[in-house]
Amino acid sequence: MCKTLTHMSGQRAWSFRDSMAEAIDAAGSPVELMRDLGVGEFTKLPAEYTNWIEEQRAWRESVALADQSYHMTDHYVEGPEALAFYSRFAVNSFEQFTPGTAKQLVVANPSGEFIGDAILFNLGDDEFLSVGAAAAHNWLQYNIETGDYDVTGEIQGRPVATGEDPNYFRFQLQGPDAVDVMTQAADDPIPELGFFNFDTVSVAGHDVQLLRHGMAGERGYEFWGPYEHGDDVKDAVLEAGEAYDIRRLGSESYQTANVLLGWIPLVVPAIYGEELREYREWLDVGSGLLSIGGSFESDDISDYYFTPVEVGYGHIVDFDHDFVGKEPLRADAENPAREKVTLVWNDEDVVDAFASLFTDGETHKLIDMPHPRWVACPYDEVRKAGEHAGISTDKSYIYNERALLSLAVVDTEYSDPGTEVTLVWGDPAETENPEVERHTRTEIRATVAPAPYREDKR
Secondary structure (H helix, E strand, O other): OEEEEEEOOEEEEEEOOOEHHHHHHHHOOHHHHHEOOOOOOOOOOOOOOOOHHHHHHHHHHOOEEEEOOOOOEEEEEEOOOHHHHHHHHEOOOOOOOOOOEEEEEEEEOOOOOEEEEEEEEEEEOOEEEEEEOHHHHHHHHHHHHHOOOOOEEEEEOOHHHHOOOOOEEEEEEEOOOHHHHHHHHEOOOOOOOOOOEEEEEEEOOEEEEEEEEOOOOOOEEEEEEEHHHHHHHHHHHHHHHHHHOOEEOOHHHHHHHHHHHOOOOOOOOOOOOHHHHHHHHHOEHHHHOOOEEOOOOOOOHHHHOOOOHHHHHHHHOOOOOOOOOHHHHHHHHHOOOEEEEEEEEOHHHHHHHHHHHHOOOOOEOOOOOOOOOOOOEEOEEEEEOOEEEEEEEEEEEEHHHOEEEEEEEEEHHHOOOOOEEEEEEOOOOOOOOOOOOOOEOEEEEEEEEOOOOOOOOO
């Protein structure tokens, strides 16, 4: 697969077989490489199993089952110095990280800017598994291969992209009836688990790892095991959930939960500075490239970066250990310039955007329900009194709230709940993204709210 771009030096082409550095050199800049690429397939699951509204209602009113088996990468790390390795490259502490527990893993570049995150599981015997987007895993694997730690690592790419079966099925059960359904599905009494603790249980005669977790602010479990056992386990859970009106989440409703949880799933990883040139020469563009789009425009890729504090991880940063990016991140934590918030889009302005489709003349960009997604990393400009005030990212309509919400990183002076801002809706007129129709930009009013948007009941 090849994309051709025209520059002053003439036509130059890059291939997904190139390194990230080669692709950037061919495109001319990171922004030119990443802009207008569209978005790839998220998962192999259907967009809806029943109806996305009913699926959203299930996690609030009863119970919902999500299949996470196909859209994330896995990183397997083992060795006697594994914890020392994680401590060096992650912003969080590993002092009390014992077998049978999990934690958010967050990594930054030497300038303290956010590269990526994942969920890390301590499997015991110096073995670890992290699950999430590729950015953090690629950076960690590079440092395993080029460093001198006594550890080994292996990445399994996104199964939907590689076409291979995942090593593990991974399901999630959430909603007010999730605990009751899991209790009935298990072959034996399930253990009492603290949040982000996991243990082995038996379902349909198969051992699965059960993590106390949840999404969309509701309580629940995440559980996984060998992929070949997945259908048996899934059928047992669905049978146990019949009396509770269980719903399977399709890919559309599943992605909308992020905006309630306050978790931004994808941002541009901060890997494009000159100091990381060798990393980009190591990194395969096919496993490291994310597309960008939206109304925010800059030729400087660093304008698309965030810090771990800005995306909401300030509470887990531990400055009592030495890690990559520590001192720059300390400065940001002591005096943050921006803060993560939820934006509640103005109902009338949203309706007006739809209404333009039913009148003569130019139309506004379609707000695809329930989860507008035309690039991997949407960046829409937020303004206050006509001036730049931040960036809006992941967005979803939530039926349970009767609202269109987005997660945003805004200047701290505008981060108080109730602050009125506007959001520029629409891509540049010259966009070449085939998934974006012709349209005119508009501004949509929005009100700042906390992130997470609602009380976390997990």
